[in-house]
Amino acid sequence: MSIADRSQAGIYWQSRMGNNADGIGGNCHRYDIVTTDAQGHPVRGRLVVDYGIKIHNGGGAYDCSFPSPEALFARRGQPDPAHAPDALLLTHSHEDHLGALKHAIDMGYRLPPLHCAPFTAELVRKSLTSAGIIEADRRPEIHIVKPNETIMAGGAEVTFVPVDHLPGASALVIRTKEAAVFHTGDYKFDKTMALGDRADPALLRRIGKQGIDMVVSDSTAAGEERPKVSEREIGKHLQTIVAGQQGRAVVAGVLGTQLDRVVSLGRAAKASGRTLVVSGASLVQNIAAAERAGHSLEKAIGAPILLTKDARDLPADRALVVTTGAFAQPMAGLTRSADHQPGALYIGRDTTVIIPQRAIPPVAEAHRQMVERLDATGARVITAERAEEMGYGAIHQSGHAIASDTRLLYTLLKPRQVASPIHGAPGQIEANAEIARSVGIEPLVLRDNGAVVRVTSHGVDIVGREDLPRIGARETGDVKQLPRAKPGEGRRPRPPAIYRYDQLDSTGERIQSRNIEPYAGPARTPRPPRDLRAR
Amino acid sequence: MTDPNKDALTWDTLTWQDIQAIGMALAERHPDEPVLTLAPERLARLAADLPGLPTGAPAPDGFTLSAIVTAWITALEGDEDTSPYDTLA
Numbered sequence: 001m002s003i004a005d006r007s008q009a010g011i012y013w014q015s016r017m018g019n020n021a022d023g024i025g026g027n028c029h030r031y032d033i034v035t036t037d038a039q040g041h042p043v044r045g046r047l048v049v050d051y052g053i054k055i056h057n058g059g060g061a062y063d064c065s066f067p068s069p070e071a072l073f074a075r076r077g078q079p080d081p082a083h084a085p086d087a088l089l090l091t092h093s094h095e096d097h098l099g100a101l102k103h104a105i106d107m108g109y110r111l112p113p114l115h116c117a118p119f120t121a122e123l124v125r126k127s128l129t130s131a132g133i134i135e136a137d138r139r140p141e142i143h144i145v146k147p148n149e150t151i152m153a154g155g156a157e158v159t160f161v162p163v164d165h166l167p168g169a170s171a172l173v174i175r176t177k178e179a180a181v182f183h184t185g186d187y188k189f190d191k192t193m194a195l196g197d198r199a200d201p202a203l204l205r206r207i208g209k210q211g212i213d214m215v216v217s218d219s220t221a222a223g224e225e226r227p228k229v230s231e232r233e234i235g236k237h238l239q240t241i242v243a244g245q246q247g248r249a250v251v252a253g254v255l256g257t258q259l260d261r262v263v264s265l266g267r268a269a270k271a272s273g274r275t276l277v278v279s280g281a282s283l284v285q286n287i288a289a290a291e292r293a294g295h296s297l298e299k300a301i302g303a304p305i306l307l308t309k310d311a312r313d314l315p316a317d318r319a320l321v322v323t324t325g326a327f328a329q330p331m332a333g334l335t336r337s338a339d340h341q342p343g344a345l346y347i348g349r350d351t352t353v354i355i356p357q358r359a360i361p362p363v364a365e366a367h368r369q370m371v372e373r374l375d376a377t378g379a380r381v382i383t384a385e386r387a388e389e390m391g392y393g394a395i396h397q398s399g400h401a402i403a404s405d406t407r408l409l410y411t412l413l414k415p416r417q418v419a420s421p422i423h424g425a426p427g428q429i430e431a432n433a434e435i436a437r438s439v440g441i442e443p444l445v446l447r448d449n450g451a452v453v454r455v456t457s458h459g460v461d462i463v464g465r466e467d468l469p470r471i472g473a474r475e476t477g478d479v480k481q482l483p484r485a486k487p488g489e490g491r492r493p494r495p496p497a498i499y500r501y502d503q504l505d506s507t508g509e510r511i512q513s514r515n516i517e518p519y520a521g522p523a524r525t526p527r528p529p530r531d532l533r534a535r
Numbered sequence: 536m537t538d539p540n541k542d543a544l545t546w547d548t549l550t551w552q553d554i555q556a557i558g559m560a561l562a563e564r565h566p567d568e569p570v571l572t573l574a575p576e577r578l579a580r581l582a583a584d585l586p587g588l589p590t591g592a593p594a595p596d597g598f599t600l601s602a603i604v605t606a607w608i609t610a611l612e613g614d615e616d617t618s619p620y621d622t623l624a
Contacts, residue, residue, distance in 0.1 A: 122601055129602040134552050139598060278571075281612040285605050288571050292601065298572065305571060309611060331613075 004452035004464025006032045011156070011179040011455045013216065016067040016468050017054065018096070019422050019449045024220060025054025025096045026470070027423060028067040029183065030085075033155040035176040045154025046085040048072055048112070049172060049183055053099035053473075057362045061502075061510070062472035066100035068503060070469065073109040076138070086154035088140070090116035091185025092169040093123035094257065101140070102131035103473055107501055111140035115151060117160065117168030118144050118293035119196070126285060132480040132496035145170075147197040161207065162197035163187035165399050166257060167295045169196070173207055179455040182207065182413055184217045186423070188401045189408060192232035194263040194300040195290060201412055208413040214444070214455045215415045219424025220400035223431030228402055229394040235264035237393040238356060241382060242268040242320060245352045248380070249316035250274070251345060252354040253325040253334035256282030259290055259297060261356055262322055266301035269320035276301065277311040279345065280324035280333045308345075321345060326357035328366040338373040349378035356395040358384040406435045417460045418444040420453070450506060467506050473499045549587035551595045558606025560585050570607050575600050 006012045011033060017026035033045040051072075053064040074084045088111060090098055101111060101124065114124065121142045128139060145151060147170070150159040160170040165186045172183040191198050242250055242265075252265050262283070266276040278284055284307065287297050298305055311319055323345060325334025334353070336344035347353060353374050359367035374381045384396035401409065410419060419441045421432035433443035444453070444460060452464045479495035503512040549556055561568075561581055568581065578600055583592070595603070 125598050125601040126605050129554065129598075129605055134554055134599075134602060136596075136598075142598075279612065281609055284571065284608045284612050288573075288604050288608060289601070291572050292575070292604070296572070307571070307611065309566070 002464055002466060004466055006034060006452065006454075006463070008454065009034050009036070009178045009456070011174060011176060011181055011213075012463070013181060013214070013420075013453045013455060014451065014466070015422060015446060015449050016072075017065075017449055017470060018052070019446055022054065022449065023425055024423055025052065026066045026100070027052040027097050028072075028100070029216070030072070031154070031156075031174055031181070033174075033176055035155055035178055037155075043155035045156065046083065047154045047156065047158070047174070048085045048088045050091055050097040050185070051088060051100045051104065052094070052096040053103070054096065055362075062474045063499075064099070065470050065472045065504065065508065066103060068469040068471050069100075069104040069107060069109040070503075073104055073111060076108050076110040085112045087158075088112050088114050089153065089158060089172055090114060090120050090124070091172065091183070092117075092165055093120040094166070094186065095127070097185070098124055098127060102128050102133055103471065103499065103501070105133050105138050105140075106131065106499065107471070113141040113143055115143045115145050115153065115158075115160075117147070117170055117196075119166075119168035119290055119295060120170075122289035122293050123286070126289060130496065148203070159207075161199075161203070163199045164190045164193050167196035167259060167290055167293065173212070175210075179213045179457055180211055181455055182212045182215045182415070184215065184401075184409070186218050186220065186400055187405075187409075188221075188399060189405045190228075190230050190397070192230040192235075193260045194231070195260055195295040195297070201408070204409070204412040208415075211457065212413050212415045213417045213457055214453075214460055215410065215413055215419040215441075217406065217409065217419055217421055217432060218401055219406075219421040219428040219432040221398040221402045221428065222400075222406045222421065222424060222435060223428045224398065224402035225404075226402070228404055229397040231260050231264060231397070233393070234261070234356065234395050234397060235267055237387065237395050238264050238268040238354065239271050241352075241354060241387070241392050241395070242272045242274065245272075245317075245380075247317050247350075249347075249351040250320045250354065251334070251337070251347060251351055252320065252322045252356065253332070254283065254322055254355075255326050255357060256280065256286050256324050258326070258357065259286060259295070262287070263297055263300045265320060265322050265354075265356070266297065266303065266305065270301060270303045272320075274318055274320045275306055275311065275314060276303065277306045277308055277314070277319050277321045278323070279308045279321060283322065283324050316350075325370070326355050327359070327363040328370040329363075334374075335370055338370045338377070347374060347377050347379050351377070351379040353379050353381045354395070355381070355383045356387075358396045403431065403435060406432055407439060410436055410439045410441055415441055416457065417455065418442050420444040420446065422446075448506070469506065469511070470504045470508065472502045472504045472508070472510060476500050549585065551588075551592065551599050553587075554599070554602045554606045555609075556587070557582050557585060557603050558608075559610045560587075561603070561607045562610035570604065570611070573604065578604065 016028040029049040031047040159173040323333030325332030387395045419436040436443040475497040
């Protein structure tokens with residue numbers, strides 16, 4: 001394995017995973033900082049941006065894969081190696097950007113201090129807790145960063161710039177004397193989204209004027225040329241739909257992270273005199289996490305939100321129930337209703353079902369089957385795919401930058417050197433590159449991960465390429481020892497899975513079985529049993 | 536005679552690491568609390584007042600409080616229903 005020379009001044013960027021040949025997932029980037037301080041003393045630092053998983057869509061040997069932590073982090077209980085990063089910066093709270101944190105911890109690694117927005121921090125805590133990582137000595141330090149705040153990390157100034165994607169989503173400006181990089185994370189432009197801070201074109205123009213050498217940019221939807229639909233327009237269309245369902249129950253199926261869409265549904269409910277009721281663990285947990293992070297859905301809607309337990313006396317035609325299941329995931333509310341599972345929300349001839357989210361390829365077949373089953377109940381089913389044909393207008397828009405957004409970003413930032421498209425299928429990467437060319441910016445398209453790119457204000461060079469092992473993870477079928485729970489009426493969570501970890505090469509081929517000892521949970525002193533209810 | 540609670544996981548005292556137990560106990564004892572919007576200070580107080588936690592135990596940190604709310608909601612709403620593909624929406 002070659003080691004690239006990173007001795008000259010500049011910012012060195014390396015995509016560890018999630019680049020072109022990989023498609024989307026397992027996002028992780030390493031930035032090495034080589035600069036001097038105000039007194040001229042040499043400064044070297046290292047930052048890791050995001051640490052996510054790539055989901056393997058059935059049939060493969062692994063449930064997910066992610067960049068190997070071996071060359072990124074120190075092992076717990078051992079001193080920091082020379083390569084240990086100074087900070088781990090998280091752009092946002094999706095699992096393809098932070099889902100590998102729990103795996104690295106379970107593999108025995110110690111994470112560097114995390115820096116992220118409040119909502120991202122809440123979902124890091126949720127991700128680790130769900131994996132049974134509760135003990136203080138295994139958790140990372142989490143440093144909350146405010147919108148537009150600049151921190152010093154690894155010898156660079158790093159500014160967290162709000163972008164429109166989900167609450168707390170941030171692009172990063174990594175700046176030294178020698179260079180400046182704008183790392184978009186996942187983004188789009190939609191000033192009508194309700195939660196969090198909005199992407200500010202005027203601010204981005206000012207950042208561009210300060211000088212940006214390279215933009216590393218999200219390509220997920222860069223090839224989409226159709227007119228953009230704002231969240232406000234979606235809200236109006238949802239309002240029309242809900243207003244037309246007098247006397248009927250209305251149930252909407254969303255994704256647990258689609259909180260701005262929940263706000264749009266809540267406003268539609270309020271306009272029709274209905275109360276918003278939310279159901280489904282991930283959705284409710286995320287709404288509560290948003291509240292703790294300062295993004296109140298109730299304030300954005302202007303009306304209270306009820307849980308199903310609090311809405312039992314509410315007539316069905318006075319409620320709008322939002323549950324999970326837009327992607328037909330097996331445990332979600334909408335899927336369970338479609339399957340008539342015991343305890344699931346009733347859906348029948350007097351129900352209107354709204355699914356304001358288009359199906360994506362990995363879930364298309366499951367989604368089609370679920371809609372078929374919902375149709376069979378006699379319900380009126382309005383999917384994102386059907387809404388426009390039915391005359392309601394669009395009720396879904398991608399959470400990622402489409403072509404016009406990508407063009408706007410490049411026009412505002414005007415990078416001096418290059419734009420490097422990442423995070424997309426090959427066609428979207430090429431579309432992003434073409435947009436860069438169309439506004440006079442040279443694209444830097446990296447076909448594989450591992451290239452080490454040196455960025456300075458004088459130019460951008462690929463100075464080497466390194467093989468980057470990754471980890472393939474699959475559930476063993478065993479589960480971790482659950483933290484103790486007393487008997488009662490509450491429902492217990494599924495115990496966290498124990499994974500087997502194999503080391504893979506940079507192409508995903510297994511090179512070594514590296515299973516770790518299953519984590520058995522925190523050490524405990526047995527105590528005599530006693531039922532809390534007895535007190 | 537068979538004891539119906541013989542498989543019950545019950546203990547004499549709790550610690551702040553007993554997240555599930557605390558979440559389930561809160562769901563059971565405080566059905567009218569607005570778990571969606573509960574202030575951290577009130578959550579900490581409700582949790583600290585549970586009978587299993589020793590008097591004078593150190594206050595829970597932010598991570599623990601977040602975990603307790605997550606467990607409380609799980610006790611109400613059931614198992615995880617997230618989609619691994621949320622990120623592609």
